[in-house]
Amino acid sequence: MSDDQGQEEFLAGALGVLVQDPPAVCEVDIAQAVRVARRRMRRRRAGVGGVALALAAAVAVGLVAAPARSAGPATGKGHSVVDPRDPVTADADFGWLPPGMRSTDSLSAPGTGMGREAIATAGTAGPHTPTLTLYLYPQGVDPAQGNTSVLPGWTVGAQAPDVNGRAAYWLKSTNPEDVMAVLRWRAADGRWAEMRAANMPARGLSGSMLRTAASVTVGERSAPMAFTVNGLPGLRMFQASVTVTELDGRQALTDDLLAFSLAGKDGSSPAYYLTVSPHTGAPPLAFPALGTQASANSGLVRTCTTAHGLDACLVAFGIHGPGTTPPDLAALGGLKGLLNRVTLLGPDPRSWTTDVLR
Amino acid sequence: MGRHEREAGFTEFASSRTSWLRTVAYLLSGDWHQADDLTQTTIIKLYTVWPRISGMENIDGYARTTLVNTFLAERRSPWRRVLLRSAKEQPEAQPDLDAILDLRQALTALPPRQRATVVLRYYCDLSVEQTADALNCSTGNVKSQTARGLDTLRRALGSHRQWADSMEGVSR
Numbered sequence: 062m063s064d065d066q067g068q069e070e071f072l073a074g075a076l077g078v079l080v081q082d083p084p085a086v087c088e089v090d091i092a093q094a095v096r097v098a099r100r101r102m103r104r105r106r107a108g109v110g111g112v113a114l115a116l117a118a119a120v121a122v123g124l125v126a127a128p129a130r131s132a133g134p135a136t137g138k139g140h141s142v143v144d145p146r147d148p149v150t151a152d153a154d155f156g157w158l159p160p161g162m163r164s165t166d167s168l169s170a171p172g173t174g175m176g177r178e179a180i181a182t183a184g185t186a187g188p189h190t191p192t193l194t195l196y197l198y199p200q201g202v203d204p205a206q207g208n209t210s211v212l213p214g215w216t217v218g219a220q221a222p223d224v225n226g227r228a229a230y231w232l233k234s235t236n237p238e239d240v241m242a243v244l245r246w247r248a249a250d251g252r253w254a255e256m257r258a259a260n261m262p263a264r265g266l267s268g269s270m271l272r273t274a275a276s277v278t279v280g281e282r283s284a285p286m287a288f289t290v291n292g293l294p295g296l297r298m299f300q301a302s303v304t305v306t307e308l309d310g311r312q313a314l315t316d317d318l319l320a321f322s323l324a325g326k327d328g329s330s331p332a333y334y335l336t337v338s339p340h341t342g343a344p345p346l347a348f349p350a351l352g353t354q355a356s357a358n359s360g361l362v363r364t365c366t367t368a369h370g371l372d373a374c375l376v377a378f379g380i381h382g383p384g385t386t387p388p389d390l391a392a393l394g395g396l397k398g399l400l401n402r403v404t405l406l407g408p409d410p411r412s413w414t415t416d417v418l419r
Numbered sequence: 420m421g422r423h424e425r426e427a428g429f430t431e432f433a434s435s436r437t438s439w440l441r442t443v444a445y446l447l448s449g450d451w452h453q454a455d456d457l458t459q460t461t462i463i464k465l466y467t468v469w470p471r472i473s474g475m476e477n478i479d480g481y482a483r484t485t486l487v488n489t490f491l492a493e494r495r496s497p498w499r500r501v502l503l504r505s506a507k508e509q510p511e512a513q514p515d516l517d518a519i520l521d522l523r524q525a526l527t528a529l530p531p532r533q534r535a536t537v538v539l540r541y542y543c544d545l546s547v548e549q550t551a552d553a554l555n556c557s558t559g560n561v562k563s564q565t566a567r568g569l570d571t572l573r574r575a576l577g578s579h580r581q582w583a584d585s586m587e588g589v590s591r
Binding site (some may be wrong): 069076098222 | 442538542
């Protein structure tokens with residue numbers, strides 16, 4: 062036997078050995094593959110049929126009709142569950158995630174101009190943590206047009222395989238230093254969805270992202286919060302957010318925020334900021350420290366409490382000393398009395414509620 | 420044949436071939452997770468053409484070709500190149516001798532078309548002609564790709580003795 066023949070025989074045997082011990086969990090799902098294939102076939106047929114129907118209609122009524130677009134499925138999994146007493150909602154949720162990743166969140170109230178993103182991470186959040194971020198553009202906004210993209214410096218790149226039968230493409234950055242991977246696709250409700258992958262290994266990433274995208278569910282739902290506010294009918298919320306991160310392999314609250322005013326009769330209510338975070342004993346860092354010139358200038362006052370492993374701090378701006386407390390706040394017992402209307406539910410997500418503003 | 424019979428036939432075919440497709444996909448991609456994705460995509464593609472191919476004599480060959488083409492198409496995409504370039508820019512551990520001797524790593528290091536040729540020839544046991552058919556190229560191209568692939572593996576793994584050592588490591 063020549064050396065070449067021996068090596069070829071060895072190679073044939075070695076390749077067989079390499080696949081002798083596949084992982085027990087096979088992620089191939091034939092039923093799901095059939096469903097996706099059916100959708101694609103329907104879409105192709107609808108594309109052809111839609112054009113024919115539109116042309117027929119144009120001829121019949123003597124109008125120039127635009128060809129019907131193949132729309133794909135009309136809705137997603139449809140999990141629209143919105144509690145009107147919860148200021149924070151999510152637009153979309155992850156379904157399947159790459160091994161080791163866990164769904165967390167960084168959500169805010171609609172219309173407040175703050176980020177509304179579903180996030181999945183592998184490990185405690187940090188600058189080098191593998192992270193998937195999911196963002197949905199508003200209905201009717203095409204981020205490839207104009208300056209509507211939330212990712213400046215990224216442009217349309219290579220075409221990607223369809224996601225559940227709908228168009229998808231990768232984004233490319235004008236900055237060669239950028240190593241983030243970004244996939245954008247048309248979601249089930251017609252909006253554009255965008256998924257960013259950071260700090261994730263390149264091997265298999267495109268496949269993982271496409272698979273993750275295919276299992277995303279779209280539809281507004283309320284995001285549970287770790288506190289309730291009771292008996293404040295005049296509360297006018299102007300910002301609210303929930304940030305959930307992973308800690309020790311579990312979901313853990315990082316920060317809940319509720320910014321609001323009270324509907325004072327003269328419209329001069331101060332701005333109140335309620336922050337709820339795991340108990341550390343440290344004061345909130347987002348505001349100027351008490352006793353500083355900055356806090357004095359802004360009329361900042363603060364009161365905090367701790368219960369069930371959570372710290373809640375209520376900060377108000379625009380109160381410049383005795384005699385300047387607004388009547389509405391005074392009637393509630395001042396800042397302390399206002400904070401007494403907040404009930405803390407604990408750091409365990411299972412105890413959180415969407416029935417927030419009672 | 421009615422739709423239900425057709426679907427039942429496809430499900431039976433896909434169920435019985437998933438494991439095989441998955442192992443070929445693993446040898447092509449070097450990663451079980453990616454192998455699952457490649458297999459899933461292949462099954463989707465096969466379903467869409469099932470009415471046309473279900474009467475074929477060599478459905479397995481068609482399925483294998485679909486899998487290989489899916490793998491090669493993914494590797495050809497510009498996005499894939501971006502990912503690979505990005506990955507190289509990140510700090511990596513220096514490969515040690517053990518890693519060099521690892522057949523899996525050596526196989527993964529082959530260019531996609533060479534890897535596909537090696538897998539089809541030596542795992543799927545296809546002839547040069549069958550491999551050329553699957554890859555839609557000439558037999559001469561298969562021969563040259565095979566020779567280059569083997570040469571690359573030889574360089575990566577060293578002598579025949581080292582190949583055998585690597586094999587023992589895999590078997591353990």
